[in-house]
Amino acid sequence: MWQVSNISFSYQPSSDRPGTWKIDDMVLSIPEGQFAGILGPNGSGKTTLLDIMAGLITPDCGTVKLDNRPINSYRPKELARTVALVPQDFNIRFDFTVRQVVEMGRYPYLGRFQDMGADDINTIKQVMKELDIQRFAERPVTALSGGERQRVAVARALAQTTKALILDEATSSLDIQHSLSIMDIIRQKVKQEGLTAVASIHDINLAAQYCDILIFLKNGDLMAMGNVDDLMEESLLSQLFDMEVDIHFDSFLNRKQASFRLPGTF
Amino acid sequence: MLRRSVTIFILYLLLMILMAVSCQMGYMKIPLQDVVLIIMQHIGLHDNAHVDPASAAVVMEIRLPRIIGAAMVGGALAVSGTVFQALLLNPLADPYTLGISSGAAFGACIAIVLTLLGIAMPQVVSIPVLAFAGAMASLFAVMTLAYNTALGGMRKFSSTNLILSGVIISAILSAAIGFMKFLADEQVGAIIFWLMGSFSSMDWSQTVMISAVSAPLLLLISCYGQDLNIIATGEKNARGMGVNVSMVRVLLLSLCSLWTAMAVSISGIIGFVGLIVPHLLRYTFGPDNRFLLSAAFPAGAMLLLCADTLTRAVLPAEVPIGVLTALIGGPFFCLIFKRYQSARQI
Secondary structure, eight states: OEEEEEEEEEOOOBTTBOOOEEEEEEEEEEOTTOEEEEEOSTTSSHHHHHHHHTTSSOOSEEEEEETTEEGGGSOHHHHHTTEEEEOSOOOOSSOOBHHHHHHHTTGGGSOTTOOOOHHHHHHHHHHHHHTTOGGGTTSBGGGSOHHHHHHHHHHHHHTTOOSEEEEESTTTTSOHHHHHHHHHHHHHHHHHHOOEEEEEOSOHHHHHHHOSEEEEEETTEEEEEEEHHHHOOHHHHHHHHTSEEEEEEETTTTEEEEEEEOTTOO | OHHHHHHHHHHHHHHHHHHHHHHHOSSSOOOHHHHHHHHHHHTTSOOOOOOOHHHHHIIIIIIHHHHHHHHHHHHHHHHHHHHHHHHTTOTTOOTTTTTHHHHHHHHHHHHHHHHHTTOOOOHHHHHHHHHHHHHHHHHHHHHHHHBOGGGOSSOOBOHHHHHHHHHHHHHHHHHHHHHHHHHHGGGGHHHHHHHTOOOTTOOHHHHHHHHHHHHHHHHHHHTTHHHHHHHTTOHHHHHHTTOOHHHHHHHHHHHHHHHHHHHHHHHOOOOSHHHHHHHHHHHHHOSOHHHHHHHHHHHHHHHHHHHHHIIIIISSSOOOHHHHHHHHHHHHHHHHHHHHHHTTOO
16 A cells, blocks of 8 residues: 655754754555554654655655655645545634534545545445444534544544545553444454555554554564564563563463563562 | 524624614614615615705715724724634634734824825825735734744744733834824824824725625635634644644734724724634634634624614714724723633633
8 A cells, every 4th residue: 555665754943952863764564454653762763654645745855655656746635535634632722513523524525526425425324323432423623532532533543434544553542441432443354444544653563463464664664564463572672671571471462461560670 | 693694694784774874863863764865876776865965965875884984994803803813723812912903003103194294195095005014014023923842843932921011012013103193293183183082084995995804704714713722622623633833923914004004094092802703702602713704704703883873873972983992992901801711711
């Protein structure tokens, strides 16, 4: 789905922030129908990479291909019909209702003078049902809890009915039940409908539980990329997070999981 | 959808009724049926009416241009306020608090002073043109001042920064206007009279000008309701959903500055209409800009027309309309500020 070749990106230096490379000469590709998790310490370039993959920022050099086409050759609405984005926090200042917010997801399919048709209304209905938010469809988003609001954000992205989905720490601020339920919905979409999803995730065990592929970033470099089972490996993880790591097989989840400790503690 | 269309229809109907009622009020009382007859006669629907020619002159030459002008200016300010609030994610934004009105006033003052200094230019052209230039320049200055580079690659304008920048730019501009007054010397009256905001000297040329500008601008801006809704949920979201944020922002900010400048150039600075109307509408009907943009025009028109009729026909002496709206709108601004502050949204 994505071919990222030799991209570099730095923020413009300014008086209060020296110019540093956020992404340095990175190459990676993400095949279709896979759920990829991006992991790395804070400041490793996860959000920058996702913004580049979403076409929100243009790398200083290198190319990004989405669905075999250069990402900068897409028109804005066309791009929004191909890839959708769930942001880290979804704070809306105006009290739109949940339904109005989800309906915004149909924007890339509608002309300026066009109203939603039966297809659009069906899509909205189905997405709201999948995320179990139809109960509060008429409530203002400003009155929802964090977990509910994030489900609305996912619903809006899914209403774009794209082949690719990007989640930028979409579950970081949620409790365990809400995180799992969002990850589970994404995984179902990947398995059943061939969606390609890329998510930056802080919790390595959550990523190991749900993702097919892991991508490790450190200081703007791609440290490792591969199948979950190959990357859940003690030396790699300890290098990534600078901590002591123990990997064990969790028979309850049927997955490898990791435990961490600071060197010399416990 | 139907309910919204009906609401907008009712708002326009109310505006028509209000205009007719306002026409009969004033120093010379003219019965409502005479007002209707006079107008029908002038647009050729009725040709042998027996009405007093003095009444006809008062309605057609004095009251009607002023009433239509006040309505157009009110509508322009209200729609601009709605756009600014959605575009800048800022509940306190309006042409007045962002310093755009002051910029337009500064431009218009230059035009007036140039005429006074004998550099001849027809004021019908020079005032609107220089007002627009002033509005765009002050908008640019406020945005540059409020733009916070420390907030990362995405353009971010914090609410407080925008208002503070608006205040700073307004303060500089009012000093500059003061300097203009000084330059104008004995003829300073021309500026003061115009600056305080008044519709008392409206004539048809100004009314036609603002109407001709308003109709296409309203239609064009109304097409961007859903874009504004999505932008109001954050720039990153909006770009991810295929909204061409920079194009929409530049287009709508320029159109609204143009519209504000036209309004300011015929009426002087009239504050707070662009702040109050969107708030009342949003409070009553919800935040959907597709509806708000269509409703703001008749609602703003009614508000300013009421205020102008109040000062023209009800109050014992004619208070400048800009003073009146600031006296009513200022406390309202405080109320909104307090409310959003307690909700920690600023």
